[in-house]
Amino acid sequence: MVGDERDNKGIVARKNENFSEWFTEVVQKAELADIRYNLKGFLVFRPWSVYSMEKMYSFFEKSLQKKGHEPHFFPTLIPEENFEKEAGHVKGFTPEVFWVTHGGDKKLPEKLALRPTSETAFYQMFSLWLRSYKDLPFKSYQRAQVFRYDTKATRPFLRSREFHWIETHCAFANEEDALNQVKEDMKTSEEVLHGIFCLPFMMFERPSWDKFPGASRTFAADVLNPDGKVIQQPSTHMISPDFSKAFDVKFKDKDEKEKYAFMTCYGPAISRIFASVVIVHGDDKGLRFPWEIAPKHIVIVPISNDSELVKKAEELKKKISVFTDEVVIDLDDRKSPGEKFNYWEMKGIPVRIDLGKKEVKDKKLSVFRRDLNKKEVILEKDLMNYLRKVSVESGENLKREADKLFKGRIRDADTIAKVKWVLSEGGIARCGFCSVDGDGEKCAVKVEKEIGAEVRGTLLEKENVSGKCVFCGKNAKEVVYIAKAY
């Protein structure tokens, strides 16, 4: 090939050397999304990402339902008046809202927002639905697409103007119950994000200056990318009492008094979490998935389309169907076996079975597992045991690998120079800090200006503090975590 030898088949960029390019390449070559849709920040999700995201949705929804959340579908459009009811919320979201202004060629009497999030839609209904303490706790959720006119650079999956998520909206009789909900949301994140998707993260309480618009307290998970930047994943919020007042979300308590409810919300963004799955588990060959959320489980590659081999492939597929239906037989006669091997490794399918005459004759199978990139020969009669084993181990292996990398990157720092060093190593710095309320913001600005990083927050369970704030020298009141962020 002429020019810069750029190959339009396999992944060229090295994940750890040139992460940005690696990600762009993987998105296109593994056919996760088509970025050619002619609208900035919007992309077409292709089957290989959708299969996986559907599974991710399902794990989250099952986990939420088990904890008492019930599903809803709310309208995509929200009247402007709903937005204007709570000052903090308006201020935070107005610059990011897409507005619908016309119906046909008639100008609408009131602008309609394409929901950037649905608090103001849900609370509108909460005020109608919630009458008595017996209606509480009220726990709901919906899966939805939301829209934000993000002015920063957009990136497929990571930062799009339309994204796919789940949002839970809950109401409680008192603040304590609301806080417990936040803790439950953290547990859900641990169960699903880490337990099933195998993504290590830390959940921080965001500093007061970095809260969700309209929240009294914000907690958010940070996942670490190989380039050393963290990306925010599920966040959970205690909503400011101003909302209950603004939307008149009241209930009659046991003591016969009318009281305002306490709301929480939790938002795992599936399309963005998918990005983290790609980024955290992928390698230089392309994608890797934990079995549970792999788009498909198994590919059978007959070495040729010889009728004997095709028949054998069908037979195996049928046999495997008691365990999984997600078996692809690759009969594309335009590709050589070698090309297929590389292709399916790039796509990250967990198990590949190479089927040739040799195998049929010897009643053996050549199998390749993507978690360990290992090829081995097994007896055909052991296939089901092998698949069961890989289905369990693939996630475990990916999780172990990711956890190890993550833990090694969190380091204590007691001077500005040390913080800089930790960040330059692609890590998260843990250090003493004056305050995460208003008056600590000066130091946070310093962190941003001088180091190009952000104070991500504190742990919910307060840590022992001693010593000084690394940035202003006052007595440290908090232990904070500092990282570069998207």
Added chain:
RNA sequence: GGGGCCGUAGUAUAGUCUGGUUAGUAUCCGAGGUUUGGGACUUCGUGACCCCGGUUCAAAUCCGGGCGGCCCCA
């Protein structure tokens, strides 16, 4: 928030600086033949200058705007 780079077949690119031939190459796609155990070979064929405006005898090429993409810094 600031800066830089880029837009030519489905994809990746040459050509742009220095305006002028039938816009070249690889891959993909379609048809045929030979192949098939780690990115096969061959013959034939289809397919492109992002949009709008300007300069000019002449624009992929120069200028302005729009739309879209990529990268870096804060």
